[in-house]
Amino acid sequence: MGGELTPAGLRELARDLAGRLEPGRLRALLVAGSGLSLEVPGWAADDPVPMEEILPFPIHHLEGHSHTLTLWRRGGETLMVMNGRLHLYQGYRPEEVVAPVRLAALLGAETMIATNATGALDPAIEPGSLVVIGDHLNLQGANPLVGAWGRELGPQFPDMSSAYDPGLRELAREEAAAAGFSVYEGVYAGVLGPSFETPAEVRMLRRLGGTVVGMSTVLEVIAARHMGMRVLVLSLASNPAAGLSPEPPSHEEVLAAGARAARRLRELMGRLMVRMFPAP
Numbered sequence: 001m002g003g004e005l006t007p008a009g010l011r012e013l014a015r016d017l018a019g020r021l022e023p024g025r026l027r028a029l030l031v032a033g034s035g036l037s038l039e040v041p042g043w044a045a046d047d048p049v050p051m052e053e054i055l056p057f058p059i060h061h062l063e064g065h066s067h068t069l070t071l072w073r074r075g076g077e078t079l080m081v082m083n084g085r086l087h088l089y090q091g092y093r094p095e096e097v098v099a100p101v102r103l104a105a106l107l108g109a110e111t112m113i114a115t116n117a118t119g120a121l122d123p124a125i126e127p128g129s130l131v132v133i134g135d136h137l138n139l140q141g142a143n144p145l146v147g148a149w150g151r152e153l154g155p156q157f158p159d160m161s162s163a164y165d166p167g168l169r170e171l172a173r174e175e176a177a178a179a180g181f182s183v184y185e186g187v188y189a190g191v192l193g194p195s196f197e198t199p200a201e202v203r204m205l206r207r208l209g210g211t212v213v214g215m216s217t218v219l220e221v222i223a224a225r226h227m228g229m230r231v232l233v234l235s236l237a238s239n240p241a242a243g244l245s246p247e248p249p250s251h252e253e254v255l256a257a258g259a260r261a262a263r264r265l266r267e268l269m270g271r272l273m274v275r276m277f278p279a280p
């Protein structure tokens with residue numbers, strides 16, 4: 001793919017993609033974070049489409065992330081699963097990071113459910129716990145609505161006061177309880193990365209009100225809310241944030257925790273899909 005990433009160009013890409021994938025009624029975008037692959041029981045997957053075939057900019061590869069969009073079908077309905085998100089710290093621009101979210105919104109998706117890996121800022125949260133995100137701190141120094149994007153795809157000054165859908169959060173808590181495990185609820189502190197935080201930064205983030213810290217998600221949530229999508233974010237606390245444990249955080253630890261917690265996350269996601277999109 002070539003060409004400049006502009007609002008008009010993205011609309012054109014969405015039209016091409018609709019012709020190619022024939023998504024029918026696209027119900028939701030599911031975004032899988034580091035080491036977390038998602039499956040949706042009761043829905044059948046198409047072949048994954050590599051992002052470089054869709055997006056008009058080069059895709060960098062990172063361990064633990066394949067970069068694909070996959071449609072899962074049930075009758076005339078679909079879910080889009082994004083494996084391998086794009087991060088600012090890889091050098092993507094904000095509008096590149098959120099391009100898959102905007103494409104899903106332009107294809108009609110009304111809901112975004114994202115998962116991610118985080119460091120726990122609260123020492124009470126054991127590694128491997130799931131945290132339902134209720135709000136965020138955008139400390140990435142970037143916003144995907146800067147420039148024409150804000151004006152052309154939605155309101156210039158979108159409300160972020162209930163960005164994380166209260167009804168979906170309640171559903172996530174109920175389904176986790178029904179599956180027999182507890183979840184925390186808290187605030188996602190979004191930082192740029194890619195270095196992990198210093199212990200002083202971890203103390204700062206905690207005093208600012210953060211519950212977990214991660215290097216993704218906040219831009220996608222802003223873009224999704226701007227285009228009117230409902231948002232649910234489930235974080236895996238993969239490690240204690242720096243300074244809270246004798247062991248420093250590492251990317252390997254993040255991937256290993258993802259693999260261990262994958263079963264619970266998959267079960268929760270499967271249950272949520274059944275509740276949100278009951279079989280006709």
Ligand code: HPA
Pocket residue numbers: 117118119120196197213214215238239240241242249254
């Ligand atoms: N800090 C930032 N991002 C992360 C962490 C962390 O400790 N763990 C997983 N993603």
